[in-house]
Amino acid sequence: MSTLSPKTPGWLDWYRAPSRPRFTLPPGTVDTHCHVFGPQAEFPFAPERKYTPCDGGKEDLFALRDHLGVSRNVLVQATCHGADNSAMVDAVRAAGGRARGVATVRPDITDRELRELHEAGVRGVRFNFLRRLVDTSPKEDLATIAARIAPLGWHVVLYFESADLPELADFFGALPTPLVIDHMGRPDVTRPVDGPEFTGFLRFVAGNDVWVKVTCPERLTVTGPAALDGERHAYTDVVPFGRRVVEEFPDRVLWGTDWPHPNLKSHMPDDGLLVDHIPHVAPTAEQRRRLLVDNPMRLYWPEEATGPARPARSEEREEADEAVSSAP
Numbered sequence: 001m002s003t004l005s006p007k008t009p010g011w012l013d014w015y016r017a018p019s020r021p022r023f024t025l026p027p028g029t030v031d032t033h034c035h036v037f038g039p040q041a042e043f044p045f046a047p048e049r050k051y052t053p054c055d056g057g058k059e060d061l062f063a064l065r066d067h068l069g070v071s072r073n074v075l076v077q078a079t080c081h082g083a084d085n086s087a088m089v090d091a092v093r094a095a096g097g098r099a100r101g102v103a104t105v106r107p108d109i110t111d112r113e114l115r116e117l118h119e120a121g122v123r124g125v126r127f128n129f130l131r132r133l134v135d136t137s138p139k140e141d142l143a144t145i146a147a148r149i150a151p152l153g154w155h156v157v158l159y160f161e162s163a164d165l166p167e168l169a170d171f172f173g174a175l176p177t178p179l180v181i182d183h184m185g186r187p188d189v190t191r192p193v194d195g196p197e198f199t200g201f202l203r204f205v206a207g208n209d210v211w212v213k214v215t216c217p218e219r220l221t222v223t224g225p226a227a228l229d230g231e232r233h234a235y236t237d238v239v240p241f242g243r244r245v246v247e248e249f250p251d252r253v254l255w256g257t258d259w260p261h262p263n264l265k266s267h268m269p270d271d272g273l274l275v276d277h278i279p280h281v282a283p284t285a286e287q288r289r290r291l292l293v294d295n296p297m298r299l300y301w302p303e304e305a306t307g308p309a310r311p312a313r314s315e316e317r318e319e320a321d322e323a324v325s326s327a328p
């Protein structure tokens with residue numbers, strides 16, 4: 001019997017008794033960013049991982065989904081499982097059509113393995129550029145992977161630090177698939193929302209085939225307050241960034257919980273209060289319908305999507321460019 005690895009010191013477990021959200025999610029809401037961790041005894045973590053989490057298996061995820069009033073999930077491969085997608089795929093299969101997956105693959109993956117992932121419900125791959133999470137991200141390998149998955153109609157999910165976007169933007173822009181950016185590109189929320197850094201990010205989104213996850217205020221916040229102890233106006237320092245993205249790209253934004261919240265050491269949010277954060281970044285019912293239902297359905301379940309068709313790229317780009325250039 002193999003011995004289980006202990007958690008990384010300082011690791012905070014996910015919140016065991018989330019409050020019931022006061023904000024009622026619209027029917028059909030998709031949580032487009034969540035993970036499963038193990039359970040380790042069944043799905044060992046990857047030897048090359050940078051952290052060892054607590055367990056956060058599919059039953060716990062499905063219980064949270066039902067508690068919050070979420071309809072579907074998109075399970076994003078967590079780095080602690082490396083390129084072994086078996087825990088994620090097992091959870092997607094167990095969800096019986098109510099989940100999709102985003103995998104991590106190596107360039108030598110076979111066509112057959114890709115087809116199996118597709119059949120299981122995988123619709124994208126994740127490229128990770130955070131040095132605290134992965135050793136290397138060789139661009140040649142990533143370009144090879146992107147070329148392999150493009151014919152399947154998949155997209156590439158990108159996780160990077162905002163400071164690295166200028167160096168990475170040309171590479172991203174040349175990828176042959178739609179792109180989905182994790183956690184709003186990790187803005188430094190102590191800088192102005194109208195400053196050069198976030199404006200550069202918005203321009204990148206405007207000029208490319210990009211979707212943005214308006215996720216992880218708990219990770220981006222500096223001054224809070226945290227989504228704990230009944231706080232329904234949490235993370236006010238992150239709100240202007242989320243709101244800006246929702247306003248400028250209403251049909252290209254996605255929401256998610258990020259459960260079980262890897263690598264949080266300052267505090268662990270109450271997931272019910274994270275749901276109550278949504279109306280602060282998407283104040284109108286129309287914005288929320290797109291963010292929570294129409295957009296994720298178009299990206300992950302296009303065969304079922306009923307929302308309004310997406311405008312032609314050129315039309316949308318012009319509108320977005322105008323919006324960004326007219327920013328104060």
Ligand SMILES: O=C(O)c1cc(C(=O)O)oc(=O)c1
Nearest residue numbers: 077078079080133258262263
């Ligand atoms: O910021 C993080 O630490 C983090 C890590 C992972 C992962 O390890 O996959 O995923 C995320 O979405 C965020």
